[in-house]
Amino acid sequence: MTASSFDEALKRVLIHEGGYVNHPKDPGGATNKGVTQRVYDGWRDRLKLPRQSVRYIKDQEVADIYRRQYWDAIRGDDLPRGIDYSTFDAAANSGVSQGAKWLQRALDVTADGQIGEATLEAARKSNGATVINKANDFRLAMLKSLRTWPTFGKGWERRVSDVRKVALDMAAKAPLPPVTGEPGGVPGAAKATVEDRSLKDIAKSPEGMGGIIAVGSAALNAASDPTNPLAWALGFAVIVAVGVGAFYFVRRLRSAG
Structure with missing residues (x-):
């Protein structure tokens, strides 16, 4: 046989x-x-x-x-x-x-x-x-x-x-x-496109983890001194920067997918 x-x-x-x-x-x-x-x-x-x-x-x-x-x-x-x-x-x-x-x-x-x-x-x-x-x-x-x-x-x-x-x-x-x-x-x-990737998958990436840590640090810094406008401004700037970084990270994923 x-x-x-x-x-x-x-x-x-x-x-x-x-x-x-x-x-x-x-x-x-x-x-x-x-x-x-x-x-x-x-x-x-x-x-x-x-x-x-x-x-x-x-x-x-x-x-x-x-x-x-x-x-x-x-x-x-x-x-x-x-x-x-x-x-x-x-x-x-x-x-x-x-x-x-x-x-x-x-x-x-x-x-x-x-x-x-x-x-x-x-x-x-x-x-x-x-x-x-x-x-x-x-x-x-x-x-x-x-x-x-x-x-x-x-x-x-x-x-x-x-x-x-x-x-x-x-x-x-x-x-x-x-x-x-x-x-x-x-x-x-084909690899899963960015639409198939969950937020959890993105959060696990080095870029995602860095962004989460940065946002958390900025929020804690602002909360530690709510009367200090500089702390709040710095926190806001960090959050905006992370948002922009996330935008380009997703664009890069979309191009790769």
């Missing part, structure tokens, strides 16, 4: 999915490592665990969700190497049914979104490189038709290109490129 490609495939899916993001134009909503809040809620409900923000999802939960809801759903362990990864990434990015349909169309079998014995038999008899190329062509064509293409298209196109290359290498049993680099520019992959 051929060894499962799941661990290798998951590492490569996650480099595209990235960390926590809640992009206003992403219909999936709050997402972390490609797992949406809705999917995470359903997963924890099934295990009778209290719901929590997907921001706090654990690595083992991520692996379990991807295996059960995506890899097993597309029969990853039964698909030829390379085709398994290509279909898995498509399912994780666009849904199991859609990922399955792209594969079935590439195999020229009934595209019902359910990978069963007929699809598996066709995949085993197919030319892996041809199927991978066709499936990714269908995937890219549909992504380009979406209204969110102007926002996410650049990242999606890069992702499909990367998946195609790695899947072809896997099918050819060629050495694979290392899993390195920053998360890609797809929903769930």
Whole structure:
């Protein structure tokens, strides 16, 4: 029996999915490592665990969700190497049914979104490189038709290109490129923007902590001598300076995000 490609495939899916993001134009909503809040809620409900923000999802939960809801759903362990990864990434990015349909169309079998014995038999008899190329062509064509293409298209196109290359290498049993680099520019992959950062996160930064200490010191100094106008003026000046510094700090975060 051929060894499962799941661990290798998951590492490569996650480099595209990235960390926590809640992009206003992403219909999936709050997402972390490609797992949406809705999917995470359903997963924890099934295990009778209290719901929590997907921001706090654990690595083992991520692996379990991807295996059960995506890899097993597309029969990853039964698909030829390379085709398994290509279909898995498509399912994780666009849904199991859609990922399955792209594969079935590439195999020229009934595209019902359910990978069963007929699809598996066709995949085993197919030319892996041809199927991978066709499936990714269908995937890219549909992504380009979406209204969110102007926002996410650049990242999606890069992702499909990367998946195609790695899947072809896997099918050819060629050495694979290392899993390195920053998360890609797809929903769930970019760093959280400044809008996603809580005040608590900003307060934890060196700039934020310095500002809090400065404001506190200024307030204490003014309160210690309420009759001294110089103390109040100094306190006011410190607060204004911290406010201006916070403004530029947030601007810098927005530019970086």
